[in-house]
Amino acid sequence: MVGSKNFTEQAILGELLAQHLEAHTHLGVDRRFYLAGTYICHQAILAGRIDLYVEYTGTALGAILKQSPSKDPLQVYELVKREYAQRFQLGVEGPLGFNNTFVLVMRGPDARRLDLETISQAARFAPQWRAGFGYEFMERPDGYQGLVRTYGLRFAAPPRIMDLGLLYRALLEKQVDIVAGNSTDGLIAARDLAVLTDDRHYFPPYQAVPIVREETLARHPEVGIALEQLAGKISDQDMRRMNYGVDGEHRDIQEVVREFLRSKQLD
Numbered sequence: 001m002v003g004s005k006n007f008t009e010q011a012i013l014g015e016l017l018a019q020h021l022e023a024h025t026h027l028g029v030d031r032r033f034y035l036a037g038t039y040i041c042h043q044a045i046l047a048g049r050i051d052l053y054v055e056y057t058g059t060a061l062g063a064i065l066k067q068s069p070s071k072d073p074l075q076v077y078e079l080v081k082r083e084y085a086q087r088f089q090l091g092v093e094g095p096l097g098f099n100n101t102f103v104l105v106m107r108g109p110d111a112r113r114l115d116l117e118t119i120s121q122a123a124r125f126a127p128q129w130r131a132g133f134g135y136e137f138m139e140r141p142d143g144y145q146g147l148v149r150t151y152g153l154r155f156a157a158p159p160r161i162m163d164l165g166l167l168y169r170a171l172l173e174k175q176v177d178i179v180a181g182n183s184t185d186g187l188i189a190a191r192d193l194a195v196l197t198d199d200r201h202y203f204p205p206y207q208a209v210p211i212v213r214e215e216t217l218a219r220h221p222e223v224g225i226a227l228e229q230l231a232g233k234i235s236d237q238d239m240r241r242m243n244y245g246v247d248g249e250h251r252d253i254q255e256v257v258r259e260f261l262r263s264k265q266l267d
Helices: 008-024 038-046 057-064 073-088 108-114 119-123 135-139 144-151 164-172 214-219 221-228 236-247 253-263
Strands: 052-056 090-092 102-107 131-133 178-182 193-196 208-213
Touching (some): 008 052, 008 221, 008 236, 008 253, 038 052, 057 208, 073 090, 073 208, 090 214, 102 108, 108 193, 119 144, 119 193, 131 135, 131 164, 164 178, 208 214, 208 221, 214 221, 236 253
Parallel strands (some): 131 178
Antiparallel strands (some): 052 208, 090 208, 102 178, 102 193
């Protein structure tokens, strides 16, 4: 059983794991996608309702392990791998190749008009802006509270909390002026949105890694072998392109994933 969180990239990654396992093992693969956020997926895998899903190392470190952010990608990965094995009997497989960090995003024309490139530069305009953030971003230790402390951010009103799938629509329709998105979101380039540089390096690394029940790996070692074949195969650009294929071009997720696996000779 392959799971995913409740946004496009996660459904793509879940489908990618599922198709690759179907092609390279003799196992039938059930899909259980759109399982809300990090905490729900974590509880689902601990309870055995799913066998694997893709997590992000910075999310695992902060949201699950409750540890302070670190800027070293390898150090974060090794720590998460060790702690997940000891605490949860979960395997953390090799990084898929891309880093999906949080980013603050605003409308491109506004950023150009104000000549804004960094979060520090944007901070002085924030009191005039309405912000929109996902629920998880508001609650996580590596999310909203630390961000506003690091940059001294104040907004015109308390942030609007909304589903991740609605953030960019709200931004484009001028219901909000700034949102917290992800660096691999396909709509950023497609809709002329501007990413503000995290010049104080607040956000930790968020390498995408498959999380697998050790019990599943022991029972089906071919799963681990198949997942090893995916390590390092997805670049930031690859992920952005797949996300845009679904969100921007409204293509079927299964088709987008099949095309990607074929392009990497992984089908």
